[in-house]
Amino acid sequence: MASLQAKYGDQKEFLQAVREVLESIEDVYNQHPEFEAARIVERLVEPDRIFTFKVTWVDDEGDIQVNTGYRVQFNNAIGPYKGGLRFHPSVNLSILKFLGFEQTFKNSLTTLPMGGGKGGSDFNPKGKSDAEIMRFCQAFMLELWRNIGPDMDVPAGDIGVGGREIGFLEGMYKKLTREHNGVLTGKGLQFGGSLIRPEATGFGAVYFVQHMLHETDPNLSLEGKTVAISGFGNVAWGAATKATQLGARVVAISGPDGVIYNPEGMTKEKLDYMLELRASNNDVVAPFAQKFPDATFIPGKKAWSVKCDIALPCAFQNEMSAADAEELLANGTWLCAEVSNMGCQPGAIEAFQKARILFAPGKAVNAGGVATSGLEMTQNAMHISWTAREVDEKLHTIMDSIHASCVKYGTQSDGYINYVKGANVAGFMKVAEAMLAQGVI
Ligand code: 2IT
Numbered sequence: 001m002a003s004l005q006a007k008y009g010d011q012k013e014f015l016q017a018v019r020e021v022l023e024s025i026e027d028v029y030n031q032h033p034e035f036e037a038a039r040i041v042e043r044l045v046e047p048d049r050i051f052t053f054k055v056t057w058v059d060d061e062g063d064i065q066v067n068t069g070y071r072v073q074f075n076n077a078i079g080p081y082k083g084g085l086r087f088h089p090s091v092n093l094s095i096l097k098f099l100g101f102e103q104t105f106k107n108s109l110t111t112l113p114m115g116g117g118k119g120g121s122d123f124n125p126k127g128k129s130d131a132e133i134m135r136f137c138q139a140f141m142l143e144l145w146r147n148i149g150p151d152m153d154v155p156a157g158d159i160g161v162g163g164r165e166i167g168f169l170e171g172m173y174k175k176l177t178r179e180h181n182g183v184l185t186g187k188g189l190q191f192g193g194s195l196i197r198p199e200a201t202g203f204g205a206v207y208f209v210q211h212m213l214h215e216t217d218p219n220l221s222l223e224g225k226t227v228a229i230s231g232f233g234n235v236a237w238g239a240a241t242k243a244t245q246l247g248a249r250v251v252a253i254s255g256p257d258g259v260i261y262n263p264e265g266m267t268k269e270k271l272d273y274m275l276e277l278r279a280s281n282n283d284v285v286a287p288f289a290q291k292f293p294d295a296t297f298i299p300g301k302k303a304w305s306v307k308c309d310i311a312l313p314c315a316f317q318n319e320m321s322a323a324d325a326e327e328l329l330a331n332g333t334w335l336c337a338e339v340s341n342m343g344c345q346p347g348a349i350e351a352f353q354k355a356r357i358l359f360a361p362g363k364a365v366n367a368g369g370v371a372t373s374g375l376e377m378t379q380n381a382m383h384i385s386w387t388a389r390e391v392d393e394k395l396h397t398i399m400d401s402i403h404a405s406c407v408k409y410g411t412q413s414d415g416y417i418n419y420v421k422g423a424n425v426a427g428f429m430k431v432a433e434a435m436l437a438q439g440v441i
Contacts, residue, residue, distance in 0.1 A: 004045055010096035013317060017101050017342060018045050020361075024063035024424035028409075030413055032432075038440070040432045047074045048081075049098060050093070053143040055121060057135045064385065069140050071119035073153055074100035077434040080151055081117030082370065082377075084158030087136075087165070089124040096120060098317070099158070103343055103370070105427030106363035109402045112374035119144070125160045126283055132357075136386075137168035144418035145176045148183055152381070156185040156373050159316070162190060162234060166197045180305060182380025195388040196395065202238020202314070203392070204368015204399050205339045206246065209310065211403035212358050215417065228308035228333075231315030232285050235339055235366070237274045239312050240266055252306035254315070257287030258299040262292075263305055270295075272345055274367035307331040314345035322347030329355050338362040349420060360419035363427065364402050371398045 001023060002016075008014060013353065029035055055067040073081045083339040086096070096118045097299025123136055142227050148155060157166055166186045174180055175427045180192070187193035196203070206222070213240040225248045229236050232253050249265035251275065263268070270292055275437065277287060289297035304311060304324040313320050325348035327337065333376060335358040338344055343362055344352075352359035375394055380386050386394075402423075409429075410422020 003192060008094075008097075013094045013098040013342070014101065016318075017098040018086060018344065020346070020420065021101070021105065021424045021428065024421045025428045028425050028429065034436060035432055038436055044075065044433065045101070047072050047097060048076065049073050049170035050097075051119075051144070055123070055136065055143065057132075057139040057209070059132055060129055065079050065136075067121050067123045068119045069097050069119070069143055069157070071144060071147060071153070072096045072100040072117060073147075073185070074116040075104040075120070075431060076115035077431050077438065079113035079115045079293035080149075081153035082154045083116035083117040083119070083230065084155075085161045085165075085169075086118070086120035086158040087123045087125050087160030088120070089122055091120045091122045095317070099341055099431075102202075102303050102363050104431060105424060106367045107370055107374075108427040108430045109364060109423060110273040110367050110371040110398055110407060111401050112371060112398075114154075114370065114374050114377075116331040117155070119155060120158065120160070120161070124167075128281070128282060133165060134168045137165050138172045141169050141172035141176070147171050148206075149221055150377070153375060154373070155187060156370070157234075159233070162186070163193075168190075180197050182377055183379075185376040187376070192376070192380050194372060194379055194391055195255075195386070196373045196391040197236045197376055197386055198234060198396055199241065201235045201339065202240070203242045203370030203394055204371065205235075205239050205312065205314075205337060205365045207368065207396055208360065208365045208403055209243075209335065210246070211338050211385065211400065212337065212360060212419075215407060216404070219419075221247070221374060222310075224250070225309040226251045226307070227310045228252040228303045228306045228328075229312045229314050229346070230319055230343075231313075231340070232274050232288075233278055234315070235369070236433060237271065237278070238316040239314055239339055240274065243312075244271065246414065251308055252303040253288070254284060254301075254303040255283060257284045257286050258297055259301045259303050259306060260281050260285055260288045260295050260297055262288075262295040264294045295342065304328050308333055309335065311336040312339050314339040314340045315343070316340055317342040318345050320344045320348045322350060322351050325351040329357070334358065336360075337365045339366050347372045353418065353420075356416055358417075360406065361423050364406055364419060364423040367402055368399055371395060376381055
């Protein structure tokens, strides 16, 4: 950690993600001298390679715009590099390295053969026209295409990259290579996409929460529980939809502008409107309260100010501070499942664990998204498509397996399940053993 700090001192998010994993695996690492001898940790914290490139495009006014594009190929010990692309003005190497590092362990947990990667750009999609989005995606792929492939590196969406962007990226890749080979996941259903992929991250997260409840008490269910969700994007929508279907009341969703207090819970109309709000590309949640008078907009407040049983951060890394966690605990929250990648600051996790409430980390909770991407890769390779029911069943099995791995590696002597430790150790063991078997490369 000290040498990493000296080398990458300015990469705050990356160092945070690595520290969490290293703290979790310390015990098992010490029980496996062969890992130490093979310098597995030193080799794991350095990405295999990073591509950085210029993306030049012309906006609707005819002005030339320049952005930076990246792809971090982190680790391919257990399968081709796999992970999303993020388009957001905050994107830099620290953020993409943290995401690629997390992705390596998350993908390991899914049971599918996928390595870890991440990429993106500092391009800001907010307020851009469809034509601008298309020109940017085409220019981005013009640089990226040589470095990806269905058996090499398979990108997908993340914040700022959804079905529309994947369509434009796929179109340009196909034009350049003349191959239609499943190089991206999250594609449209007409050209190789998988049913349930848009819902998978949020659905999978709620399936994971169900497992946490059943593990505590077989009679515990989501029926009648209050849920606070941050964000109103694709992931928040999936989580709100599934939680509502299972009888929970989603009492809060939020945006950068504030929180919607929604005491009556969601309806189909409200859930549909979340998608409309997102598609408008304005990054504000306030209009929700104008459309639905039973909901109230509270400007400048986070979802964590709303009293709830269950908190689901679905927005951004480090979105929940220690103070937010204390506010939730004071209001009686007894379960927090991170759905965003590294959504909780270390102090928040510490507060939850100290209070002995149920807490699970993003790399376990949100793995249903990438797992369903893995199922899309399988369908593409087999040249078939599964029904929604088949995909959903497989997603269920995968979330069940991830939860079982967390319990196996995370149960403490007093019975408390440390899901952070469980997820990190389970994810690490498979990657470490694969690296060991493949020699010094
Ligand atoms: O963080 C993630 O797991 C994703 N953005 C999904 C990645 C994928 O390859 O589907």
